[in-house]
Amino acid sequence: xxxxxxxxxxxxxxxxxxxxxxxxxxxxxxxxxxxxxxxxxxxxxxxxxxxxxxxxxxxxxxxxxxxxxxxxxxxxxxxxxxxxxxxxxxxxxxxxxxxxxxxxxxxxxxxxxxxxxxxxxxxxxxxxxxxxxxxxxxxxxxxxxxxxxxxxxxxxxxxxxxxxxxxxxxxxxxxxxxxxxxxxxxxxxxxxxxxxxxxxxxxxxxxxxxxxxxxxxxxxxxxxxxxxxxxxxxxxxxxxxxxxxxxxxxxxxxxxxxxxxxxxxxxxxxxxxxxxxxxxxxxxxxxxxxxxxxxxxxxxxxxxxxxxxxxxxxxxxxxxxxxxxxxxxxxxxxxxxxxxxxxxxxxxxxxxxxxxxxxxxxxxxxxxxxxxxxxxxxxxxxxxxxxxxxxxxxxxxxxxxxxxxxxxxxxxxxxxxxxxxxxxxxxxxxxxx
Amino acid sequence: xxxxxxxxxxxxxxxxxxxxxxxxxxxxxxxxxxxxxxxxxxxxxxxxxxxxxxxxxxxxxxxxxxxxxxxxxxxxxxxxxxxxxxxxxxxxxxxxxxxxxxxxxxxxxxxxxxxxxxxxxxxxxxxxxxxxxxxxxxxxxxxxxxxxxxxxxxxxxxxxxxxxxxxxxxxxxxxxxxxxxxxxxxxxxxxxxxxxxxxxxxxxxxxxxxxxxxxxxxxxxxxxxxxxxxxxxxxxxxxxxxxxxxxxxxxxxxxxxxxxxxxxxxxxxxxxxxxxxxxxxxxxxxxxxxxxxxxxxxxxxxxxxxxxxxxxxxxxxxxxxxxxxxxxxxxxxxxxxxxxxxxxxxxxxxxxxxxxxxxxxxxxxxxxxxxxxxxxxxxxxxxxxxxxxxxxxxxxxxxxxxxxxxxxxxxxxxxxxxxxxxxxxxxxxxxxx
Numbered sequence: 001x002x003x004x005x006x007x008x009x010x011x012x013x014x015x016x017x018x019x020x021x022x023x024x025x026x027x028x029x030x031x032x033x034x035x036x037x038x039x040x041x042x043x044x045x046x047x048x049x050x051x052x053x054x055x056x057x058x059x060x061x062x063x064x065x066x067x068x069x070x071x072x073x074x075x076x077x078x079x080x081x082x083x084x085x086x087x088x089x090x091x092x093x094x095x096x097x098x099x100x101x102x103x104x105x106x107x108x109x110x111x112x113x114x115x116x117x118x119x120x121x122x123x124x125x126x127x128x129x130x131x132x133x134x135x136x137x138x139x140x141x142x143x144x145x146x147x148x149x150x151x152x153x154x155x156x157x158x159x160x161x162x163x164x165x166x167x168x169x170x171x172x173x174x175x176x177x178x179x180x181x182x183x184x185x186x187x188x189x190x191x192x193x194x195x196x197x198x199x200x201x202x203x204x205x206x207x208x209x210x211x212x213x214x215x216x217x218x219x220x221x222x223x224x225x226x227x228x229x230x231x232x233x234x235x236x237x238x239x240x241x242x243x244x245x246x247x248x249x250x251x252x253x254x255x256x257x258x259x260x261x262x263x264x265x266x267x268x269x270x271x272x273x274x275x276x277x278x279x280x281x282x283x284x285x286x287x288x289x290x291x292x293x294x295x296x297x298x299x300x301x302x303x304x305x306x307x308x309x310x311x312x313x314x315x316x317x318x319x320x321x322x323x324x325x326x327x328x329x330x331x332x333x334x335x336x337x338x339x340x341x342x343x344x345x346x347x348x349x350x351x352x353x354x355x356x357x358x359x360x361x362x363x364x365x366x367x368x369x370x371x372x373x374x375x376x377x378x379x380x381x382x383x384x385x386x387x388x389x390x391x392x393x394x395x396x397x398x399x400x401x402x403x404x405x406x407x408x409x410x411x412x413x414x415x416x417x418x419x420x421x422x423x424x425x426x427x428x429x430x431x432x433x
Numbered sequence: 434x435x436x437x438x439x440x441x442x443x444x445x446x447x448x449x450x451x452x453x454x455x456x457x458x459x460x461x462x463x464x465x466x467x468x469x470x471x472x473x474x475x476x477x478x479x480x481x482x483x484x485x486x487x488x489x490x491x492x493x494x495x496x497x498x499x500x501x502x503x504x505x506x507x508x509x510x511x512x513x514x515x516x517x518x519x520x521x522x523x524x525x526x527x528x529x530x531x532x533x534x535x536x537x538x539x540x541x542x543x544x545x546x547x548x549x550x551x552x553x554x555x556x557x558x559x560x561x562x563x564x565x566x567x568x569x570x571x572x573x574x575x576x577x578x579x580x581x582x583x584x585x586x587x588x589x590x591x592x593x594x595x596x597x598x599x600x601x602x603x604x605x606x607x608x609x610x611x612x613x614x615x616x617x618x619x620x621x622x623x624x625x626x627x628x629x630x631x632x633x634x635x636x637x638x639x640x641x642x643x644x645x646x647x648x649x650x651x652x653x654x655x656x657x658x659x660x661x662x663x664x665x666x667x668x669x670x671x672x673x674x675x676x677x678x679x680x681x682x683x684x685x686x687x688x689x690x691x692x693x694x695x696x697x698x699x700x701x702x703x704x705x706x707x708x709x710x711x712x713x714x715x716x717x718x719x720x721x722x723x724x725x726x727x728x729x730x731x732x733x734x735x736x737x738x739x740x741x742x743x744x745x746x747x748x749x750x751x752x753x754x755x756x757x758x759x760x761x762x763x764x765x766x767x768x769x770x771x772x773x774x775x776x777x778x779x780x781x782x783x784x785x786x787x788x789x790x791x792x793x794x795x796x797x798x799x800x801x802x803x804x805x806x807x808x809x810x811x812x813x814x815x816x817x818x819x820x821x822x823x824x825x826x827x828x829x830x831x832x833x834x835x836x837x838x839x840x841x842x843x844x845x846x847x848x849x850x851x852x853x854x855x856x857x858x859x860x861x862x863x864x865x866x
Contacts, residue, residue, distance in 0.1 A: 235601055347657075
C-alpha cells in the first residue's frame with residue numbers, strides 16, 4: 001500500500017503494484033489500444049523495460065500492429081532506491097501537464113492513450129525511431145529542426161499557460177492544481193539550487209580532479225547568493241506552467257521530428273527556468289565534445305553546430321513568443337484594448353522588448369544553475385559521464401563550471417545570446433591555445 | 434440555493450439563508466459563545482446590523498456579559514446588488530487567512546470564535562471601543578501606536594508566509610489553497626489595475642471637475658503600462674499570503690490598540706501590494722485633509738502626523754522584516770547555513786538591503802495604483818467622498834492623482850520613504866503657494 005502526499009490528487013492505492021514484463025500485458029489487454037495499436041495476443045507481445053531515467057518504469061510493448069509505451073511511477077526514486085520514497089501522484093501531474101502541452105504544442109509531445117490512476121501509469125505513443133536527444137548529441141548527430149521545434153514548444157506552452165495567454169480564472173485554478181506537486185518541486189529546489197553549494201551526502205563529482213573547485217564553490221558567497229536568488233525566483237514567480245525538467249534527456253528526436261517527454265516536474269514558475277534547462281544541457285553537450293573527439297572526427301564543426309542550435313533556439317523562442325504576444329492572447333495581463341492606439345502600440349512594443357531581455361537574463365541565470373548541478377550535484381549527465389579519462393572529463397567540467405559561474409553571477413551583464421555563444425567559444429579556445 | 438465557484442472549498446448550501454436581526458439569535462444560541470461571551474437569553478440580546486462595507490452582513494450582538502460580531506457573506510456584492518453574484522466561499526478564505534494571521538500577529542487581528550461553513554459566517558471578537566481607522570483619520574484623531582502596529586502586522590504576516598519564513602512544502606500547499614480565491618482576486622485585478630484606465634460602466638469620479646483628468650489617464654500609455662505591469666506582478670509573484678485589501682477601512686483602532694479585519698481577498702502575491710494598500714490610504718487621507726479643515730482646526734499639523742505615520746510605518750516595516758530575516762526563518766530560500774561565514778554574512782546583508790529597496794519600489798507602485806482606483810474607479814473612499822464641495826474635493830483628488838502617477842510610472846526613481854513624503858508635501862504646498 002502506498003500513500004500519496006497530503007493535499008494532492010489520489011493516485012495509487014491498495015491495488016497498486018509495480019508492473020513487470022508479465023503483468024504489463026494484463027494491464028494493457030483490456031484497453032482499446034491493445035487491439036487498435038498493439039495487435040495480436042498478449043502472449044505474443046514483446047515487452048522491454050527501458051527506463052533509464054532516475055524515477056520510473058518504462059515498458060515498450062509491441063505486437064503485430066505496432067506498439068505503445070507504458071510509463072509507471074515507482075513509489076521511490078529509482079536511482080537511489082526504496083530509502084527515498086516518492087509520491088505516485090507525480091504520474092497525475094505528468095498526465096495533466098501532457099494534456100495541456102498537447103493543446104499548446106500538439107505535434108511536439110507524445111500522444112496519450114490512457115491514464116490509470118490506481119497504477120500511476122500512462123499509456124502513450126511509442127516514438128520510433130526516435131532517440132533520446134542527449135544520446136544523439138553524444139554521437140554527434142545533427143537535428144536540423146531541433147532549434148525551431150524547441151523554440152516552438154517553449155513559446156507555445158509558456159505563453160499559453162501564462163497570464164498573457166490564459167484568463168486569470170483559468171490560470172489560478174491550474175496553478176492551484178500544480179502547486180500540489182510539492183515533492184518533485186522540492187527535489188528541484190534542493191538538487192538544483194542548494195546541494196551543489198554545500199556539503200551533502202548526495203553530491204558527487206570527478207574526484208580528486210574537481211575537489212578544489214567544488215570546495216571553492218562552497219565558499220563562493222556571490223555564487224551562492226545568485227543560486228539562492230534563482231531558487232527564490234523558482235519558488236515565487238508563477239509566470240507559466242513549466243515542463244520543469246527540460247533537459248536533453250527529456251527530448252526524443254529524429255532528423256525530422258522532436259518530442260518533449262516526462263513533464264512530471266511540472267509546476268508554475270519563471271519562464272526562464274525551462275529555457276535555461278534546455279540551454280544548459282546544450283552547453284554541457286558542447287563542453288563535453290572534446291571528450292568525444294576521435295581521429296576521424298575532431299568534433300570541432302559539431303560543437304559549432306550545437307552553438308548554432310543554442311543561438312537559433314533563443315532567437316526562435318523570442319520571435320515566436322513576441323509574435324504570440326503581439327497577436328494578443330486570452331490573458332488578463334496587458335489587455336490589448338488598452339494599447340490599441342498608436343502611442344499605446346509603440347509603448348507596448350518597447351515594453352515587450354524589455355520583458356524579453358529580462359526573460360533572457362533569467363534564462364541565462366538558470367542555465368548556469370542547471371550546468372553546475374549536473375557536475376557537482378547528485379544527477380549527472382551522460383555527455384560528461386561517458387568521457388572515460390577522468391582528467392579529460394574534469395577539464396571539460398571545469399570549463400563548464402567557469403561559464404556557469406559567469407552566467408549565474410553576471411547574468412544581467414550578458415547582452416545577447418550571441419555574446420553567450422562567444423563566451424562558450426572563448427572558453428574552449430583558451431584551452432586549445 | 435447558492436452554488437460556489439468550481440474548484441474551491443464548499444461553503445454555503447441548501448440551508449444557506451442571509452441572516453437577519455432575528456435569525457442571528459437562533460444561529461448564535463447553540464454556540465458556546467452564547468453563554469460565555471454574550472450572556473442572557475437570546476430574546477433580550479440587542480442586535481445591530483452595521484455592515485458598511487461593500488460585500489457582507491455584519492451583526493453586533495450584545496447580551497448581559499458582552500457581545501460578539503457575526504460576519505456573513507452574501508451571495509452577491511452588497512453595494513451593487515444581486516446582479517453581481519459573488520461566491521460564498523470567500524468566508525472560507527477569510528477564516529483561513531485569519532487563522533494564519535492569528536499565528537503570525539496574534540494581537541493585531543480579532544479573536545475568532547466560530548466558523549459556520551453552511552451559513553458562510555464567522556463569529557468573532559467584538560472590538561470596542563474601536564473605530565474604523567478611516568473614520569478616525571477623517572475626524573483628525575491620532576493613533577500613536579498605528580505605525581508600529583501596522584509595521585508589525587505586515588512584517589510578521591508577510592515574512593511568515595513567504596519562502597523566507599515557511600518551508601516550501603507548507604507554502605506551496607497554502608498557495609494552492611488560496612489560489613482558489615479566484616473571484617475576489619479577479620475583482621482586484623479588474624477594479625485596481627484595469628477599469629480606471631478604460632471606459633467602464635462601473636467607473637465614477639467627481640464630474641465634471643475630473644472629466645478631463647480621467648480622459649487623459651485613459652490616453653496615458655506609460656501610466657497604463659505601469660498599471661498593467663503592476664497587475665502582472667499581482668498575478669504572478671506569489672511572494673507571501675497577502676491580506677489583499679489592507680486599506681484604512683480594514684483596520685479598527687483605539688489610541689492603544691490596532692486590529693486588522695476583513696482578509697477575504699487573501700491570496701498569494703507580491704508583498705508590496707499590502708504595503709502599498711496601506712500607504713495609499715494614508716496618502717488619500719492626507720490629501721483629503723484640506724477638505725476637512727475648519728476654523729478651529731486647519732488640519733496642517735494633523736496632515737503632518739499622517740505623513741509621520743507613513744514614514745514610521747515603512748521604516749518600522751523594513752526594520753522588522755530585516756530583523757526577522759536576519760534571525761533566520763523556517764523557509765527554503767536563502768538557507769542561513771549557506772551564508773554562515775563572515776564573507777557570506779556580509780554578502781547576505783548587502784543582498785537583503787537590495788531586496789528591501791526593490792520591495793519599497795514595488796510598494797510605491799502599488800500605492801499609486803491603489804490611490805488612482807479610489808478616485809476614478811468603482812469603490813471610493815469616505816476621506817474624499819465626505820468633502821461636500823465638489824470643487825474642493827476635485828482639487829484634493831487632482832493632487833492625489835498627480836502623485837499617484839509619479840509613484841506608478843517613476844517608482845524606481847523614488848529613493849526613500851522620506852523623498853515620497855516630501856513629494857506629498859510639495860504637492861500640497863504648491864497648491865497653497
